[in-house]
Amino acid sequence: MRENWLNPPEWIERVPEVVAGYPDRIIAKPAFAAQLKQRTLTNLYNKKPAWLVNANVKLDQAVAAAYGWENDAAELNEAEILQRLLALNLARGNALDLVVDIGLLACFALYQEVSKLHAAELALVR
Numbered sequence: 794m795r796e797n798w799l800n801p802p803e804w805i806e807r808v809p810e811v812v813a814g815y816p817d818r819i820i821a822k823p824a825f826a827a828q829l830k831q832r833t834l835t836n837l838y839n840k841k842p843a844w845l846v847n848a849n850v851k852l853d854q855a856v857a858a859a860y861g862w863e864n865d866a867a868e869l870n871e872a873e874i875l876q877r878l879l880a881l882n883l884a885r886g887n888a889l890d891l892v893v894d895i896g897l898l899a900c901f902a903l904y905q906e907v908s909k910l911h912a913a914e915l916a917l918v919r
Contacts, residue, residue, distance in 0.1 A: 794844060799832050801825075 804825035807817040821829040837845065857863050862877070869877075 794848060795834075795837070798837055798842070799834070800829070801832075804829050 800819050804822055806820045806822060808820055809817055854863070857869075860877070860881070862869065
């Protein structure tokens with residue numbers, strides 16, 4: 794979609810690049826050179842054609858579904874979305890902290906056991 798808007802096939806010619814592995818060069822057909830210069834991403838986003846708006850809506854819906862928010866996605870504003878994402882990140886962070894804490898507790902318990910064994914060995918040597 795984006796590529797067809799930026800470089801309409803009827804406005805350009807694709808010339809193979811001399812160096813292997815590089816993309817083809819895009820050359821404007823003389824009749825469309827001035828128009829092609831106006832086909833920038835900034836201009837695309839400023840014009841907001843229907844196909845771009847529809848693509849963004851579909852993307853938003855897919856992302857909402859991935860987070861499990863498909864039922865109320867249309868009603869969420871940016872602040873609510875950011876609040877939900879922050880809550881998810883904090884929950885994940887707390888879960889990670891818990892895993893780290895459990896890991897540290899296990900390491901400490903192991904250290905205590907090793908210390909006891911080491912103390913017992915020292916007592917036998919004396």
